[in-house]
Amino acid sequence: MSETALRQINQDEIAPQAVVGLEASATVKDFIQLLKPRVMSLVVFSGFAGLFVAPGEIHPLLAAVAVLCIGVSAGAAGAVNMWYDRDIDAIMARTSHRPIPSGRVRPDDALAFGVILNLFAVMLMGLAVNWLAAILLAVASAFYIFIYTIWLKRRTPQNIVIGGAAGAFPPMIGWAAVTGDISVGSIVLFAIIFMWTPPHFWALALYRDGDYAKAGVPMLPVVAGRAATKRQILLYTVLLLPLTVLPSFLGMAGLLYGIGVSVLGVCFLLLALKVLYSRDSRAPRQLFAYSILYLFLLFGLLIIDRSPGYLPGLLG
Amino acid sequence: MADTEKHQVEQRRRLKARNWALFAVLAAFVVLVYFVSIVRMGGAGT
Numbered sequence: 078m079s080e081t082a083l084r085q086i087n088q089d090e091i092a093p094q095a096v097v098g099l100e101a102s103a104t105v106k107d108f109i110q111l112l113k114p115r116v117m118s119l120v121v122f123s124g125f126a127g128l129f130v131a132p133g134e135i136h137p138l139l140a141a142v143a144v145l146c147i148g149v150s151a152g153a154a155g156a157v158n159m160w161y162d163r164d165i166d167a168i169m170a171r172t173s174h175r176p177i178p179s180g181r182v183r184p185d186d187a188l189a190f191g192v193i194l195n196l197f198a199v200m201l202m203g204l205a206v207n208w209l210a211a212i213l214l215a216v217a218s219a220f221y222i223f224i225y226t227i228w229l230k231r232r233t234p235q236n237i238v239i240g241g242a243a244g245a246f247p248p249m250i251g252w253a254a255v256t257g258d259i260s261v262g263s264i265v266l267f268a269i270i271f272m273w274t275p276p277h278f279w280a281l282a283l284y285r286d287g288d289y290a291k292a293g294v295p296m297l298p299v300v301a302g303r304a305a306t307k308r309q310i311l312l313y314t315v316l317l318l319p320l321t322v323l324p325s326f327l328g329m330a331g332l333l334y335g336i337g338v339s340v341l342g343v344c345f346l347l348l349a350l351k352v353l354y355s356r357d358s359r360a361p362r363q364l365f366a367y368s369i370l371y372l373f374l375l376f377g378l379l380i381i382d383r384s385p386g387y388l389p390g391l392l393g
Numbered sequence: 394m395a396d397t398e399k400h401q402v403e404q405r406r407r408l409k410a411r412n413w414a415l416f417a418v419l420a421a422f423v424v425l426v427y428f429v430s431i432v433r434m435g436g437a438g439t
Contacts (some may be wrong), residue, residue, distance in 0.1 A: 104407050105414045136432050142425065205429045 086362040112152030120151040126376035127248025131255035143254035150198035153263040156191030165292035177190040210254040217246035241274030272317040277368040283361035334382040
């Protein structure tokens with residue numbers, strides 16, 4: 078589908094910022110939903126991992142504040158994303174139950190909620206932890222809102238490749254909270270999430286391509302077709318695997334992480350190959366679910382590997 | 394009519410719950426700033 082055709086869909090089929098909730102019947106739960114809690118959990122975990130493996134020390138309270146700020150800022154950016162995407166969210170089955178398209182939260186309330194929380198998180202990070210971490214937090218949020226949501230998402234099938242950088246910031250922010258700088262270690266953690274993002278989202282897009290096409294979002298399966306998407310998933314998976322073992326070579330992690338992440342990587346690769354050769358939606362669903370588990374386990378291994386005294390414990 | 398009243402009661406209940414949640418968040422923020430200040434002034438930061 079050409080970009081012109083997609084623009085036409087946007088103009089013809091989607092009423093401009095269409096569905097507006099007129100009743101202020103939002104509950105606290107609705108506002109929590111605006112923060113995309115499931116996405117936030119992965120962001121918080123990867124941010125904590127960056128903080129945990131960074132060389133240096135930080136007071137536990139300040140570490141908790143840093144993780145809180147990372148989570149709140151990511152959630153707030155999610156709320157602004159839901160505000161901007163409320164027209165296409167109403168069209169897609171996966172997102173039509175969100176608080177704004179279902180009319181439970183007013184769009185303006187969601188925008189104000191997101192902006193205020195974001196400012197709060199960045200200021201708190203700067204005042205309590207350090208200003209480099211705060212600047213990175215602000216950049217991550219701005220990247221997600223302006224570069225991904227507003228600029229790329231509706232314009233190019235490379236939306237989640239470039240936009241994926243926004244989700245790759247948390248470990249770098251956690252690292253900067255401890256060290257006050259950006260070093261090779263934090264760049265490697267950034268690169269791992271950056272390379273993980275395309276296979277993760279394209280696996281989802283493979284079984285939700287009808288939804289995206291209906292909403293005029295040019296995800297790769299909609300624009301380039303399923304076969305091309307499957308090849309791209311495999312390509313990014315192959316690029317991801319060597320990156321994931323780099324922490325062991327750089328001395329950020331040891332043997333446990335190296336072996337563990339290699340096994341997890343082989344499973345990822347096998348699932349990507351299964352997606353390539355399968356015709357139904359089962360394999361993409363499996364890959365999508367596994368990719369989430371994969372990232373949790375990868376950072377979990379990194380944390381365990383850096384935990385003092387894990388080896389004596391394991392060896393009895 | 395009864396429906397409207399019921400709806401208004403529900404609206405008020407939700408508004409009250411939101412106000413309490415906001416109060417809790419602000420109170421937690423005050424406590425957090427207090428303890429962060431102590432840590433920072435004690436030189437126990439990074």
